[in-house]
Amino acid sequence: MAVDAPISDLKRRARMISTLEEITQVATFFANGEHEIGELIATAMERIGKEGIIIVSDESTLDNELEVVEGKRMKLGRGYMSPYFITNKKTQKCELQNPLILIYGKEISTFISIAYMFELVEKESREALVVAADVEGDALNLLFLSKNLGVSEQVIYKYPKRGNVNIEMFSTVKKLRTAMEKSDTMFERERAQERLSNLSDVALKVGGASKAEVGERKDMVEDALNATRAAVEEGIVPCGGVGLLYATKALENLQTQNDNQNQGIQNFQNAIKVLFLGIFFCQLIFRDLIAN
Template identity: 40%
Template sequence: MIARAMEKVGKHGVITVTELENPLILIYDKKISDMNSLLRVLELAVKKSRALFIVAEDVESDSLAMLILNMHRAGLKVCAIKAPGFGENRQANLDDLAVLTGVEVISENRGLTLDKVQIEMLGTAKKVTVSLDDTIVLHGCGEKKLIEERCEQLRTAIEKSTALFDQEKAQERLSKLSGGVAVFKVGGASEAEVGERKDRVTDALNASRAAVEEGIVPGGGVALLYSTKALEKLQAQNEDEKRGIQLIQNALKAPAHTIVSNAGFDSAMVLGKLLEQDDYNLGYDAAKGEYVEMVKAGIIDSFKVIRTAMVDAASVSLLLTTTEATVLENPQEKKPPSRMPNMGDMGC
């Protein structure tokens, strides 16, 4: 079956298991082990001439086989999937989906059973696409007010949570509810290549998120370079403060200096020219060896990344100034390899 599907769509095609247009949606928080318990729901779907999408903790093989058989006999399009997640997270996902699609979760804890399901307990969506690994629900027909309230609850939970895992799960749920989910499929010729590419995508994604949160600044180290001008206006009260300001200025110049030097250009000349002018968007494109408007050229940094780096560096520096001793690794001097004696050096 899969081979035939691959032959139809080609190696670059996308294989989906099924697509349901405007289906009725049933959400059940337990395992479906008795096909007879679904007869009521199937009758409602047949009566309305609508496809049926079932989300449950699990569907046993016997029930699934019977479901498929009834589907063919009645000409009813049915698809059943396992509820995503585990434990409390699974229940939260079901509740989110219920709000999104306007469905009531059928749960014995709420006094609801499958054999007593009414049509108003079922939700709907414009389209449901199910593939081997993913399920996409498009344009759920839940009340917009309830969806927004649910999103606001998740935003509050993200702000108040101190556990990184809980924050990530809440953020994932918020993204699904607000319609902002994208999946990057990273491939490669080897496991090492896939891992390296995945790390790049992760870094780019984190940088993009940080940029969305707090904005961007010109990249290439010029934002830090130009910030040294603000330090020049500070009035040092003594020689120690003056020396401290100079140290910070040198540190702020270091990123731009390193980038230019590593590209093989004269960093002193480049940095001097940049500091002489007042256009804070002007920088040096080390790849091309020319002065450009950094933002226009697409050379940018996330402000959050720059700010966090400065805060962390200041914290470490403060720690070093208050400690009584610092343990450092003593670099070992590399001895030159011994020279093989030539024939003239050998005695007889």
């Protein structure tokens, strides 16, 4: 209740952005004022659309650049993790029929991480595909043992470490797959399938004078990209932290059922004001730097 009110107020005040110029301005702001980075982010988003993948990667040069890979040429870059998981000895391929798919954003090393998947595999008598940054330790031994005992077929796909493509790409694919499953008409399913097959891949390559500089700039560009995408999706609120201050007023007229709820709302209201004050005092302290 206390969370929904200020969020609704911020959404009401938000202004949507869509033009290349607007996105460039927002991206430049999030990129600490670097107009070149802002332009690259905006151009990348324009080139690939909402379903495309933007990868932020290291570059061993001083320059920053974009590289576009069209959807039908986009490849994952790797196959199965180990030949041990081959299901078709003749073709040397891993072939699974209607498998359960586990997508994990980190390395898997413990049994606990995949325990629930094994429960579903046994319950539904299905095969399994594990997609992760890496699989090792007890988790890998368990998968090997399960396959050796003939419990079920499993395949591990270790995705390539290419910037932020990994989770973003699989998240996009999941959304499109879900859209296909929930579509009521053949036209909608075919449209989602077409978008899935035409996913584009844009590499935003970050350069610098040293490895340390490239690493810092890469982190900055990734943060700017994520913030810009959020701004395009949900809009921006002018005047910075002032929007937070206005949002606290949405809590003043909330009806509560007891004193504890009322105290909770007041605490939440004060917490939001602290965020505003933090931004305000930061601007006072660094006002000369900001002005320049």
